[in-house]
Each structure stands twice: as structure tokens, then as C-alpha cells.
Amino acid sequence: MPGENLTRAEAVERAGVVSVESYEIALDLTTGPETFASATTVRFTATEGASTFVDLVAPSVRSVVLNGRELDPAAVFADSRITLDGLAADNELVVVADCGYTNTGEGLHRFVDPVDGEVYLYTQFEVPDARRVFACFEQPDLKATFQFTVTAPAAWQVVSNEPTPEPVPVPARASDGSEGSEGDVAIWSFEPTGRISTYITALVAGPxxxxxxxxxxxxxxxxxxxxxxxxxxxxxxxxxxxxxxxxxxxxxxxxxxxxxxxxxxxxxxxxxxxxxxxxxxxxxxxxxxxxxxxxxxxxxxxxxxxVTILHELAHMWFGDLVTMKWWNDLWLNESFAEYVSTLATAEATEWEAAWTTFSAMEKSWAYKQDQLPSTHPIVAEIKDLEDVQVNFDGITYAKGASVLKQLVAWVGREAFISGVSAYFGKHAWGNTELPDLLTELEATSGRDLKAWSKLWLETAGVNTLRPVIETDSHGRIMSFVVEQTAPAEWRTIRPHRLGIGFYSLSDAGELVRTHFVEVDVDGPRTDVKELVELDRPALVLLNDEDLAYAKIRLDASSLRVALEHLADIADPLARSLVWGSVWDSVRDGEVPASEYVRLVLGGIARETESTTLRTTLNQMVLAAKQYVAPSARTATLAEVGDTLWALVGEAEAGSDTQFQLVKFFAHVASTPAHVETLSGLLDGSVGLDGLTLDTDLRWELLEGLVLNGAAGDQEIDEMLAADNTATGRQAAARARAAKPTVEGKLAALSSVVDADVPNAIIRNTGLGFVHVNDPAALADVVQPYLDAVLKVWNERSYHIAEEVIEGFYPAPLASAELRDATAAWLDTNAEAPPALRRLVVESLAGTDRALKAQSTDA
Missing domain, CATH: 3.30.2010.30 (Zincin-like)
Structure with a gap:
């Protein structure tokens, strides 16, 4: 049986049979807290005499009527499908069902505000969850118009894709069934939408x-x-x-x-x-x-x-007006929205350094994802819905956007934008595949993009670029070569358009750019003749301006200068690129993690870009907790905490830097002195000029105390009583899961595996679960976690399963024992669904990388 899955082959077959015209959807949100009434009328054409199915996930189906013919729901409804036989050329299907509210963030999510008891609803349909609210052909290429009619409490706001109409009060019903005076319920009848896909329809309702x-x-x-x-x-x-x-x-x-x-x-x-x-x-x-x-x-x-506001707005064109035909072209939505939202942020808002942020955060995500065993081409092979669920990742978003930035540099911005505009004009309200876009870009740029597409969009893996420089006795460059390599698993060598910057120390002690060239690099070795005969600078930076998508290495001389003067690099984007290059070298086991920790502690307080600061501090914490040699972990954490608190004292009062340093200090506090400082901050005996101790920061300080065994349930309960809000409950769940004991960790795991708790509580419990100083508390949780993996996958929705399987993997152990236990699970469960195995394989890859880094640091 199909369960709740749908294969691409089935979608292609169905699209060959069916063309959908319209949906009329009537939802009654007044029938109780567990279910709501859903009545759907679908009009569609079909190959006469053919059979197909419509999608629906519902606790019960009351009736199914096809072209006036009553079908037995018990006979035609199973798993997530209603079978439709004997189709006519023109068809009308009416399905009446009781659908279920969720607390998983999928379908129609129902939330009760603990502050005032009010009920709030919203839908989330991507990828396959419109079928949890109404019967539909759940695939992106079967577009139609959608007309919603909603019955809800009259005091609510009711919002959908079209403007909200005036509600019409529903007369109250007397006990004998006769109509009485107007009650507290109303009906909203929305106008039909344009032709759109099921997954971007929506309903939000509540006060x-x-x-x-x-x-x-x-x-x-x-x-x-x-x-x-x-x-x-x-x-x-x-x-x-x-x-x-x-x-x-x-x-x-x-x-x-x-x-x-x-x-x-x-x-x-x-x-x-x-x-x-x-x-x-x-x-x-x-x-x-x-x-x-x-x-x-x-x-x-x-x-x-x-960036998120502008990303979603960009989707109104990329994805909503023009939609991918099937999920293998998901990048046509996400990569474009990621690229143009960064462009818009940098050029249309006050956040002019958005490309530095992109380099620090998005590209770091892409490079990490692209080095996992599960990496895939940007245009991915998507066999079924489970495949696409796990492909909302750093390849689809960040690598795709990075490659688009490279394409723009190659074909020129004007040609690129002209091609995109023509693409919108030709395919408005329709569905597309990769060749549809390339055709327009080729027409406006005059370039043949088929080879480019094959190398960049249809193959996986990230290349590494490094400079090989020969100089004479006077320091004059005699040869400058860019070497390109590819990982053994993905041997593709690609063309790159990139900048090369020369940086020298100024009289003021800053590393400033003194020379720049933009060149095309292709093949294993590229001679850069433009740089021959120039004096060798203090630092040579490949991919200056961050046009290319590739891992960048510094030559030995530049690395020495970078390690000594990284904070002195004047340009924030160049600085971000060097931070990223050194971090990537640590992840690859080329630079000891302890050396990286010292580099960050020595230079991070002078970082001016907030996202670079946050990203680099997060990377340093990961290095200190998992990448340094295990024998040095305790001392390293103590040094990190001591230095961060010292830097707090030096930071400008009220600055973003001060605020971030305090937050990270609370996260890594590990010694009695750290605990004393956290306690002082929390009770007010330790004060900092410019620092406001607001509610969320108080929770972070308390979690730091719980992490060190200096606070527990009593203190958590007291703070929750003062902040009994949704955010407070989530923070309390995270703090409880941070208890540094085996019992505490087992209780945290059990609380999400054995109970039906909301998605946000699961997410925050996972964050507390893996928040440890001494990972020994997680050792006895490895087998219970692995024993729960299949149970969670089989019994819970995709998003909940993903939260548990990824969020509760005991990665901080970073041990051979964890590696072996995870590998044994994969061997034992060779027939598990590929999407599930991918989640576990990615976790195992993180442990393998940590062990490699530890061996370098030993």
C-alpha cells in the first residue's frame, strides 16, 4: 500500500490522465477541537474511461460522489487515496470528510495560547499536506483555481489567498433545530484564486x-x-x-x-x-x-x-506564478528566491552587507551539506515525496543560490535579468522544467548553457581551489597557478569566474586590498598570467568578492598572516571568506581545532558583522566541544568561557557584540566561576552597562545554570510561572532537557518519543538534550535513541520524525562508540526507507568528521 507517499512515476501517469479546472472547498471550523468538516468539489477533465485517484488524509470520509454516482467510502478510500474508476471526459467529484487538526505544523495546525486560552489556526501544505485539509490532486503540475468558504467564530480573522470578504453571520439554532437569532458564528466566502498549485493555498484563522x-x-x-x-x-x-x-x-x-x-x-x-x-x-x-x-x-x-521577508516575496514570482513541474526542480523556487532576496536586501534596504551575511551563513551551510554522503545535484533526482522532504537542504537553497551568483557573473547581470523576465512572461501561471529557464537565458546571453548546466546543476560535490605561487629572491611573482581538485566521490572539475585579491598591511596595521583581478578558472591548473611580475603581498585571497562556489585554501604564507592578522582585514566580506576558509580547513582535518579556537578567541571581538560573529562563535563552540582532542575538552571549554567573559567586559556597552558574547558565555559556562557569574547576572548582583536582562536572556542564563547542575526543576518552574507563555513553555522544555545526568537525558528522549507533544516543544527539547559540557551523560542514551528511530519514523508525521531523529542524535559524544553503534544500526536496517537512512547517514558523517578532526588535534 502507498501509505502517504506518492512517486514521481505515479504523478506523471496521473498528469497524463487528468487536467484540473477548479476546487470549491467548504471548511467548518466550529465542530470541535479534534476535527473539522471538509467538503470539496473538484471539477476536472480526464481520459474517458480511465482510472486515477485523489489524495486525502483524514480520520473519516463521510461521502464520495463522482459525477452524481455515490461511491462507498469504505471501498474506495484507503491510506491517503480515494480511487476513482470509470472517469468521464468532464468530471465533478464531491468529497465530504472529517479532517484532523494537527500539533505538528503540517496540514491545519491548532494552537491554544496559554496566556488567554485563545485558539489559533494556520495551514502549512508544502510538500504534500493540502490533502490533510481537503481532497485534492496533490502534485505541483496539476494547477487549478481554488475557492474557499469557511465557517468559523465570528470574532476571528479569517485569511486565505484572496482578499478576505465580509463575513455573513450564521443564525443560531434553537434546541428544536429551528433558526433563532444571529449567533457567534459566521461564514466567509472567498473569491476564486488564479491557477495555482495545491501546496501554496492557505488558510489562517483565529483572533x-x-x-x-x-x-x-x-x-x-x-x-x-x-x-x-x-x-x-x-x-x-x-x-x-x-x-x-x-x-x-x-x-x-x-x-x-x-x-x-x-x-x-x-x-x-x-x-x-x-x-x-x-x-x-x-x-x-x-x-x-x-x-x-x-x-x-x-x-x-x-x-x-x-532576508526572509524578501525571500518569500520573491516566491510570488519564483514558484507561485511560475512553478516547477515536479520536485526535482525545487531549486527553481528556492535557489532563485535565496539569490534575489539577498540581492534585494543588499541593494534595496539598509542591510547593505547582505552578501557578507550570505557568505558567512548560507555558503557555510552549502559547503557542509555538499560534503555529506547524501549530497546531490542541485537538480536532484526526486523519486517520491519522501525524497523531496529531505531535500529542503543546503544544496537546494544555498548552493543553488551560490551557483546562480556565479552564473550572473558569467553571463552578465543584464542578460540574466532579461532572461528571467522573459521566463516569467512565457510561463506565467504554468509549470516549468530546467530547460525552460535555460532557453530564455541562452537567448538573452548568447551563451550555450547546456555544458554549464551539466557541470553545475546536474552533478554534485564542491571543488577546492588553492593558489600555487612561485617567487624570485626579491619576492616578485614568477608563476601564479590556481589548482582545482574534486573529491573522489564527485570528480567533476568545473569552470569558475572568481576574483583574486592581494592584501598588504597598511601603516595603521590593517590588511587592505592593494590589487584585484577577475579571472576564469577551468581545469586542474589555471595559469594566471595577469599576476606574474607583481610583488607578492602579505595575503593572497582566492575568490575575493565571493563570486565562485568552491572551497578556498590559503597558501602557507597567507595562512600564517591570516592566523596572526585575521581581525585586521578591513573588508568584512574578505574577512568572512578567510574565517570560512580556516574553518573549512579545520573540518577537513588540515588545521588543529585547538588552534582555531585560539584564533577565534583572539580576533572575534573585533568582528563588525553580526552574522559573521554569530556563525564563527557557533563554529568555535562546535570545535571546542567535538573537534578538539577529548583529553583537552574540559580545559578548552574553561578557556573559552573565561575568554568570552573577559571579552564581555571589553565590549562596548549595549552593543550587539556585548549581547552575543553574553549569550555564548551562558551557553558554554562550565566552571564554578562561570556558574557564579551566571548566578550573579540572574539575581542582579553582577551588572553590565548596556545589558538589559529581559525574559529570553533570563531563560538562557538559567539554562546555563541547569547545564552545570546549579539549578533544576524548582528554578525552571518558578521562571515558567512568571512566563507562562508559548515561548516560556518552549524555553522550560529546553532547560529541563539540559540537565547533565543520564536520567535527565533519558527523560527528555522519552518525553518526545512516548508522548504526543507539539512540534515546538520537541524542537526545544532536542536543543536542550544535546546541550552538554560533559558528553558522558549521553553515552547510555545511544541505544535507546537508536531503538526509537524506526518507531518514530513509522508512527509520526515526517516533520516530527525529522525533529526527533536529527535533533536527538547524541552528536556531542563524538566517539568511536557512537560511530560504531550508528553504523551497526544502518547495517541492521538496510531495508529502511531511503529518506530515513539519509537522516542517519548524515548524522554518522558528522561523527566521522569530528573523529578525523580530533586525530588532527591530538
Whole structure:
């Protein structure tokens, strides 16, 4: 039986039989807290006499009527499918079902606010979860129009893809069934959408607080804007700023693409217990409500919110107006949105250093993902829905965006944008595959992109570039060669357009660029004749300006200078590239982790870019906890904590640097002196100028105390009583899971495996579970974790299974025992679903890398 899966072959076969015209969907959200009523009318054409199926995940199906013919639900509904035989040329299908609310962030998620008891609902349909709300042909190439009718409490906001209509009150019913006076329930009847895919339809309902505005599109239409959040968060909601970034994005995209915004309105809704950053539902974008800042956040998070706002707005063109035919071209959505949102952030907002952020965070993610055994081409082979679920990764997003940046450098920005604009014009409201885009880009650029596509989009792996420099006795360059290598598993050698920068120490002690060339590199060795006869500088930086997608190595002389003067590099993007190069060398076992920790501690306080600061500190913590030699771990952690606290004292009062250093100090505190400092910060006996001890920071300080056994359930309960909010409950779950005992870790694992708790609680419990100083507490949890993997995969939804399997893998052990136990599970479960095995294989790869780094550090 298919379960809830769908193969690409089945989707192709169904699309050959069916063409969908429209959906009419009636949902009644007043039937109780477990289920809601769903009635769907689908009109579609088909090959006469053929058979197919429609998708639905529901606790019960009341009726199925095909072309006026009653079908027995018990006979035609099984797993996630309703079988349809004997189709006519023109068909009408009516399905009435009771569908279930979820607490997993999939389908129609139901949340009860602990602050005021109010109920909030939102949908999340990507990849295959519209079928949890209404019967549908759940694949992206069967586009149709969608008309929603929703019955809900009259006091609610009800939002979908089209503008919200005036609700019509529903007369109350007397006990004898006769109509009485108007009650507390209303009906919203939305207009039909344009032709879109099932996965970008949406419904958000509840007593959300709303702020409204509007803008004028490039074609003269007035586009209504809405910004929504829960009532209990509304005091913290900066809707005006969100509208400002939205307007900047509209203007940038419409002028850049030459295509007006394609939908009728644009609402942005910040919803609870969200599984991801945001989702590009057409005209009805949903965001994680962690972007409503109830406490101080870092500049990195503030910038990330802007990129996310512009990423989802870009999807209105990339993905919603023009949609991939099947999920193997998911990159046509995500890579383009990632690239153009960074471009828009850098050029249309105050976050002008967005490409530095991209280098520090997105490319680091891509390089890490591309070196896993599970790496795949950007245009991936997607055999079924389980395949695509695990492919929302650093390849699809960050590598794809990096490769697009390289393509723009190669064909020219004007030709690239012209090609994209033509692509939108030709394929509006339709579905595309890779050749459709390449055809337009070839026409505008005059370049044959087939070879480029094969090398960059259809093969996997990341190349390594390193300079080989020969000089004479006077330091003059006699030969400059860029060597390119590829990993043994993925031997592709690719063409790269990249910059080479020369950096020298100024009289003020800064490393500043004194020379720059942009060149094409191809093949195993490329001679760069433009640099011959020049004086060798202090530091040579390949991929200066970050045009190329490749791992970069410094030559021995440049590495020595970088290790001594990294913080002195004046340009933040160049500095980020060097930070990244050294970190990548640590991950590859070429530079000892202890040396990297000392490098970060010696230079990080002078880093000016918030995301680079946060990313580098996270990498340092990983190195200190998993990559240094195990015998040095305790001393290294103590040194990290001591130095971070010293740097806190030197940081500018109230600065982002001070704030981040305090947060990371709380995360790595490991000695009695650290505990004393955390306790002092929490009770106010230790104060810092410019630091506000707000609610979220108090939770982080308490978690640091729990981590060290200096606080426990009593203190967690007391803080939760003072912050009994959704965020407070999540923070409490994380703090409880951070208890440094075997019993505490086993209890944390059991709390998510053996109980039905919401997705956000699972996520935060996992973060606390792996938060350890001494990983010994995790040793006895390895086998219970592995024993639970198949159970969780078979019994829970995909997103919950992923949270548990990835989030609770005891990676901090970083031991041969963990490696062997994980490998044994893979050997024993050779027939497990490929998507599940991929999650475990990726975790094992992380342990293998940590062991390699430890051997270098020994």
C-alpha cells in the first residue's frame, strides 16, 4: 500500500490522465477541537474511461460522489487515496470528510495560547499536506483555481489567498433545530484564486491582531497589505517596519523583473509553533512568530528576518506564478528566491552587507551539506515525496543560490535579468522544467548553457581551489597557478569566474586590498598570467568578492598572516571568506581545532558583522566541544568561557557584540566561576552597562545554570510561572532537557518519543538534550535513541520524525562508540526507507568528521 507517499512515476501517469479546472472547498471550523468538516468539489477533465485517484488524509470520509454516482467510502478510500474508476471526459467529484487538526505544523495546525486560552489556526501544505485539509490532486503540475468558504467564530480573522470578504453571520439554532437569532458564528466566502498549485493555498484563522496598509503596484493597482500576529504578542509587533521592507521589496522586484506583482493582495502572518522560517503561500505568507521580537535579538536575527521577508516575496514570482513541474526542480523556487532576496536586501534596504551575511551563513551551510554522503545535484533526482522532504537542504537553497551568483557573473547581470523576465512572461501561471529557464537565458546571453548546466546543476560535490605561487629572491611573482581538485566521490572539475585579491598591511596595521583581478578558472591548473611580475603581498585571497562556489585554501604564507592578522582585514566580506576558509580547513582535518579556537578567541571581538560573529562563535563552540582532542575538552571549554567573559567586559556597552558574547558565555559556562557569574547576572548582583536582562536572556542564563547542575526543576518552574507563555513553555522544555545526568537525558528522549507533544516543544527539547559540557551523560542514551528511530519514523508525521531523529542524535559524544553503534544500526536496517537512512547517514558523517578532526588535534 502507498501509505502517504506518492512517486514521481505515479504523478506523471496521473498528469497524463487528468487536467484540473477548479476546487470549491467548504471548511467548518466550529465542530470541535479534534476535527473539522471538509467538503470539496473538484471539477476536472480526464481520459474517458480511465482510472486515477485523489489524495486525502483524514480520520473519516463521510461521502464520495463522482459525477452524481455515490461511491462507498469504505471501498474506495484507503491510506491517503480515494480511487476513482470509470472517469468521464468532464468530471465533478464531491468529497465530504472529517479532517484532523494537527500539533505538528503540517496540514491545519491548532494552537491554544496559554496566556488567554485563545485558539489559533494556520495551514502549512508544502510538500504534500493540502490533502490533510481537503481532497485534492496533490502534485505541483496539476494547477487549478481554488475557492474557499469557511465557517468559523465570528470574532476571528479569517485569511486565505484572496482578499478576505465580509463575513455573513450564521443564525443560531434553537434546541428544536429551528433558526433563532444571529449567533457567534459566521461564514466567509472567498473569491476564486488564479491557477495555482495545491501546496501554496492557505488558510489562517483565529483572533489574530492585524495592522493594515497598502501599496501601489507598478501597473497602478492598489495592493492591500496586512500584518498579523497573536493578540498576546501584539505589543511587540513592529508592523510598520515589516511594511517598509515589503514596499522596498515590491519596488525592487517589479522594476528588476519587469513583471507586476501577480496576485490581488499581500498578507504576512506570524504564526505559532512553525516548523520553518516562512512559507510562500500566494498572497498569504506565513512566518515563524519568533520574528515578533518580545525580547532583544541580535542584529543577525534582525537582518535574517528582512532576508526572509524578501525571500518569500520573491516566491510570488519564483514558484507561485511560475512553478516547477515536479520536485526535482525545487531549486527553481528556492535557489532563485535565496539569490534575489539577498540581492534585494543588499541593494534595496539598509542591510547593505547582505552578501557578507550570505557568505558567512548560507555558503557555510552549502559547503557542509555538499560534503555529506547524501549530497546531490542541485537538480536532484526526486523519486517520491519522501525524497523531496529531505531535500529542503543546503544544496537546494544555498548552493543553488551560490551557483546562480556565479552564473550572473558569467553571463552578465543584464542578460540574466532579461532572461528571467522573459521566463516569467512565457510561463506565467504554468509549470516549468530546467530547460525552460535555460532557453530564455541562452537567448538573452548568447551563451550555450547546456555544458554549464551539466557541470553545475546536474552533478554534485564542491571543488577546492588553492593558489600555487612561485617567487624570485626579491619576492616578485614568477608563476601564479590556481589548482582545482574534486573529491573522489564527485570528480567533476568545473569552470569558475572568481576574483583574486592581494592584501598588504597598511601603516595603521590593517590588511587592505592593494590589487584585484577577475579571472576564469577551468581545469586542474589555471595559469594566471595577469599576476606574474607583481610583488607578492602579505595575503593572497582566492575568490575575493565571493563570486565562485568552491572551497578556498590559503597558501602557507597567507595562512600564517591570516592566523596572526585575521581581525585586521578591513573588508568584512574578505574577512568572512578567510574565517570560512580556516574553518573549512579545520573540518577537513588540515588545521588543529585547538588552534582555531585560539584564533577565534583572539580576533572575534573585533568582528563588525553580526552574522559573521554569530556563525564563527557557533563554529568555535562546535570545535571546542567535538573537534578538539577529548583529553583537552574540559580545559578548552574553561578557556573559552573565561575568554568570552573577559571579552564581555571589553565590549562596548549595549552593543550587539556585548549581547552575543553574553549569550555564548551562558551557553558554554562550565566552571564554578562561570556558574557564579551566571548566578550573579540572574539575581542582579553582577551588572553590565548596556545589558538589559529581559525574559529570553533570563531563560538562557538559567539554562546555563541547569547545564552545570546549579539549578533544576524548582528554578525552571518558578521562571515558567512568571512566563507562562508559548515561548516560556518552549524555553522550560529546553532547560529541563539540559540537565547533565543520564536520567535527565533519558527523560527528555522519552518525553518526545512516548508522548504526543507539539512540534515546538520537541524542537526545544532536542536543543536542550544535546546541550552538554560533559558528553558522558549521553553515552547510555545511544541505544535507546537508536531503538526509537524506526518507531518514530513509522508512527509520526515526517516533520516530527525529522525533529526527533536529527535533533536527538547524541552528536556531542563524538566517539568511536557512537560511530560504531550508528553504523551497526544502518547495517541492521538496510531495508529502511531511503529518506530515513539519509537522516542517519548524515548524522554518522558528522561523527566521522569530528573523529578525523580530533586525530588532527591530538
Amino acid at each position: 489574530y491582531a492585524v495592522v493594515r496598509s497598502s501599496l501601489t503596484s507598478s501597473d497602478g493597482r492598489e495592493i492591500p497589505l496586512g500584518a498579523f500576529c497573536r493578540k498576546s504578542l501584539s505589543a511587540h509587533f513592529d508592523a510598520d517596519y515589516i511594511f517598509e521592507k515589503t514596499r522596498q521589496g515590491f519596488e525592487f522586484y517589479e522594476s528588476t523583473f519587469g513583471v507586476p506583482y501577480p496576485f490581488t493582495k499581500y498578507d504576512q502572518l506570524f504564526v505559532p509553533e512553525y516548523n520553518m522560517g516562512a512559507m510562500e503561500n500566494a498572497g498569504c505568507v506565513t512566518f515563524t512568530e519568533s520574528y515578533v521580537f518580545r525580547s532583544k535579538v541580535t542584529d543577525a536575527v534582525r537582518e535574517r528576518r528582512v
